[in-house]
Amino acid sequence: MSQVTVLGAWPSPYVYRVIWALKLKGVDYDYVEEDVLHNKSDRLLKYNPVHKKVPVLVHAGKPIAESAVILEYIEETWPQNPLLPKDPHQRALARFWIKFGEDKSAALFGFFMTEGEQQEKATKEGQEQLRILEEQGLGEKKFFGGDEIGMADLEFGWLAWWLDVMSEIAGVKVIDAESFPRLHAWIQRFKDIPAIKEPLPDRSAMLTYFKGRRATFLALAKS
Amino acid sequence: MNPVHKKIPVLIHNGKPVCESLIIVQYIDEVWKDKAPLLPSDPYQRAQARFWADFIDKKLYDAGRKIWTTKGEEQEAAKKEYIEILKVLEELGDKPYFMGERLGFLDIALITFYSWFHAYETLGSFSIEAECPKLISWAKRCMQKESVSKSLADPKKLCEFLVEMKKRLGVE
Numbered sequence: 001m002s003q004v005t006v007l008g009a010w011p012s013p014y015v016y017r018v019i020w021a022l023k024l025k026g027v028d029y030d031y032v033e034e035d036v037l038h039n040k041s042d043r044l045l046k047y048n049p050v051h052k053k054v055p056v057l058v059h060a061g062k063p064i065a066e067s068a069v070i071l072e073y074i075e076e077t078w079p080q081n082p083l084l085p086k087d088p089h090q091r092a093l094a095r096f097w098i099k100f101g102e103d104k105s106a107a108l109f110g111f112f113m114t115e116g117e118q119q120e121k122a123t124k125e126g127q128e129q130l131r132i133l134e135e136q137g138l139g140e141k142k143f144f145g146g147d148e149i150g151m152a153d154l155e156f157g158w159l160a161w162w163l164d165v166m167s168e169i170a171g172v173k174v175i176d177a178e179s180f181p182r183l184h185a186w187i188q189r190f191k192d193i194p195a196i197k198e199p200l201p202d203r204s205a206m207l208t209y210f211k212g213r214r215a216t217f218l219a220l221a222k223s
Numbered sequence: 224m225n226p227v228h229k230k231i232p233v234l235i236h237n238g239k240p241v242c243e244s245l246i247i248v249q250y251i252d253e254v255w256k257d258k259a260p261l262l263p264s265d266p267y268q269r270a271q272a273r274f275w276a277d278f279i280d281k282k283l284y285d286a287g288r289k290i291w292t293t294k295g296e297e298q299e300a301a302k303k304e305y306i307e308i309l310k311v312l313e314e315l316g317d318k319p320y321f322m323g324e325r326l327g328f329l330d331i332a333l334i335t336f337y338s339w340f341h342a343y344e345t346l347g348s349f350s351i352e353a354e355c356p357k358l359i360s361w362a363k364r365c366m367q368k369e370s371v372s373k374s375l376a377d378p379k380k381l382c383e384f385l386v387e388m389k390k391r392l393g394v395e
Contacts, residue, residue, distance in 0.1 A: 050278065050311070062267055069273045076266040088253040092241045099243055100227065132227055 004029035007044055007056040009036045010201050011209050013158035014067045015055040020154050021071055023195040025078045068098055071151050083151040094152045097137045097144060101155040104129045111174060112166045112210075113217040123172050130175065134183045142189065153190060160187045160196075165206045169214055245276055248331055261328045272322055275315065276332035282308050283336055290347045291385050292394050302347050306354045313358045320361070330365055334375070337362045341378035342385045 004022070006029050008015035022029050034044050034054050047056045047063035056063050057070045059077070064070050075083050084091050101108075107129050110122030137152070138144055144152035159175070167174050177184040191197055224233045224240040234241045234250065241250045252261040262269050286308055289301035312333065315321060321329040340351050340362075352359040366372045 059267075064267070064270045064274070066274055066277055069270050069277060072273060073266050073270040076269065088250055089236075089239050089241065091253065092246050092250045095246045095249065096227075096241075096243055099246065136227060 002028040002030050003060050005058040006031050007034050007047065007058070008032070008054050009034055011206060012036075012054060013162050016157060016199070017067045017154040018055045018057060018070050018074070019199050020157060020196055021074045021083060021151075023199065024083065024149070025074065025081050027074070027078050068102065068155075071098075071154065075151065083145070083149075083154070085146065085150070090146075094145065094150055097133070097152045098155045100129075100133065100137065101152075109166075111172050112170050112214060113221070115218060119170070119172065123174060126174060127179075130180060130183065134180055138182055138186055140182075143186065149190070149193060149196075153186075157190065157196065159183065160190045161200055162206070162210075165203060165210055166214075169207065169211050245280065245332060248328060252328070259325070261331065263322050263327065268322060272327065272329045275312070275321070275329050279312070279329075279332050279336070283333075287336070287339055287343055290343045291389060292392065294394070298347060302349050305343070306349075306351070309351065309355045309358055313355050319364060326365060326368060326371070330361075334362060334365045334371060337365070338376045338378050338381055342382035345382050346385060346389070 004027060006015070006018055006022070008019070008031060010033060019031075032043075034041055036044075036054055040052055044054070044056065045052055047058060048054075048065040051065060053065070055067055055070060056065050057073065058064075059073075064073050071083065084094055107122075107125045109126070111119055111126050114122045133156070141147075143149045144156065163174060175183055175187075191200075224235060225231075225242045228242065230242070232242075232244050232247060234247045236250075236254070241247050248261060262272055283305075286301065286305045290298060290305060293301055318324065320326050321333075343349075344351055366375075
């Protein structure tokens with residue numbers, strides 16, 4: 001039994017940020033699957049009473065919630081294979097792009113929650129944000145973190161695996177090699193890293209799950 | 224200096240910009256680390272400070288905005304929500320400041336909203352102090368520091384500003 005437990009839900013990209021960080025640093029952990037949609041456990045409600053969400057990291061019995069907060073905790077507690085640069089200005093930039101990812105998530109996921117004309121508009125909005133991300137966040141760098149993967153790469157890790165599944169289900173192409181060459185190249189590089197690739201969820205399971213989610217969102221929008 | 228969001232605050236240090244207020248506060252804490260540390264040194268305490276600062280940012284601004292942009296039943300609900308949020312924060316501890324004996328990161332994240340209380344109380348006709356006395360005594364403790372009292376906005380001016388905004392937005 002390890003000192004570290006992750007409460008998670010297998011389809012959640014937020015949970016993967018935490019899993020990737022722990023794997024990149026070689027930290028052992030126990031994983032507990034939570035049924036967040038239908039049946040939140042007493043344990044989850046005890047460890048995250050404020051938001052009642054995953055991921056939650058429990059270390060030596062003490063819980064931490066919110067993926068960005070958890071990542072900073074992991075970085076400070078296990079400093080090997082650093083995920084943040086040393087220079088304060090570079091660190092501020094990494095944090096800026098992580099927050100950008102959080103603040104713009106409605107715009108970025110909009111294409112998946114809509115259909116018809118609304119979806120066209122939402123897709124364009126998402127692509128505008130991705131353009132900003134590609135040009136100003138990633139630029140000419142290999143990774144958001146520079147030459148090595150960092151916390152900001154984990155924030156956008158969903159682009160490397162979830163986006164493709166969601167695009168297929170929603171019937172829109174959000175990113176491709178021609179329209180977003182640098183992001184596209186980053187996606188290939190990111191997915192190639194063993195610690196990233198190894199835990200990724202099964203694609204057909206994701207297709208089934210997210211098809212159901214899209215149906216729910218569209219039904220809610222209509223009601 | 225802030226091409227992405229085009230917003231303030233922006234800190235410019237040696238010609239380089241830092242954006243997003245809590246990111247700026249962490250930057251300040253890291254660069255000028257030998258004086259008055261703002262975040263605690265223990266990683267778990269730091270995580271708590273960050274979690275609650277994130278909570279404040281996610282909840283308080285929008286809840287406050289609803290108080291002065293609505294009326295009737297909607298406004299009553301907004302006031303209730305605002306007080307509930309403040310009560311959660313009030314329960315965070317019995318120390319003089321949020322993380323201990325010294326004013327720090329989480330105090331900074333919340334104290335700036337204190338200037339707006341008077342405006343919300345006036346426009347919403349309610350008393351925050353009556354519902355959250357512990358929080359108000361914490362706020363007054365912070366205000367005893369010149370670094371806080373001399374830099375926060377004048378509550379009366381903020382109230383006048385919101386009255387003006389209400390007119391402009393057509394919310395009466």
